[in-house]
Amino acid sequence: MANPNIVNVTSxxxxxxxxxxSSTAVNTSWTYNGSTALTGLTPSASSVNRINSIVxxxxxxxxxxxxxxxxxxxxxxxxxxxxxxxTIPVPAYASLIIVDKANxxxxxxxxxxxxxxxxxxxxxxxxxxxxxx
Numbered sequence: 001m002a003n004p005n006i007v008n009v010t011s012x013x014x015x016x017x018x019x020x021x022s023s024t025a026v027n028t029s030w031t032y033n034g035s036t037a038l039t040g041l042t043p044s045a046s047s048v049n050r051i052n053s054i055v056x057x058x059x060x061x062x063x064x065x066x067x068x069x070x071x072x073x074x075x076x077x078x079x080x081x082x083x084x085x086x087t088i089p090v091p092a093y094a095s096l097i098i099v100d101k102a103n104x105x106x107x108x109x110x111x112x113x114x115x116x117x118x119x120x121x122x123x124x125x126x127x128x129x130x131x132x133x
Contacts, residue, residue, distance in 0.1 A: 001095040003108050004048055006132050013131045017041060019115065020124045026069075026114040028076040030127065040112025042074045047133040049107040054098040055125045056115075065118030066090050068098045069127070076114040084113075085124065090123060099127075 003088060005051045017030035017038055028040035043049045065087045073079025084105075085098045099105060107129075117123040 002055040015047045016128050018126045021117040023038045023120050026116050040076050042112045045109050047131050048131050050130045051105045052101045053128040055126045060122045061092050064122040067116040071112045076112040
């Protein structure tokens with residue numbers, strides 16, 4: 001099921017996922033619910049993820065560029081990436097809101113979200129999302 005009908009919802013589970021890229025390559029590995037890996041925030045075939053927020057936090061003393069993109073493929077990099085934020089400098093010891101509840105997005109099973117940090121281990125990306133089935 002590529003896009004479930006969310007009018008007939010049976011469950012909505014709230015989650016928070018996070019990642020701190022250890023390199024400057026695109027990162028799609030997010031962690032949520034302790035140590036469970038969630039690749040690219042891609043849901044299963046019977047669910048859809050509603051991304052309520054994506055916040056980027058710079059934990060260093062220098063500005064660092066952040067990029068967040070949604071791909072039209074469940075494997076990020078195999079499809080076309082469409083930027084939600086492209087090479088935006090995050091000031092030292094500051095945070096930047098990329099997505100908030102007012103402009104939330106849905107991610108279906110054939111999509112994924114990737115993030116890029118301009119400096120290794122400098123940015124933490126935090127996403128609040130709902131798994132809707």
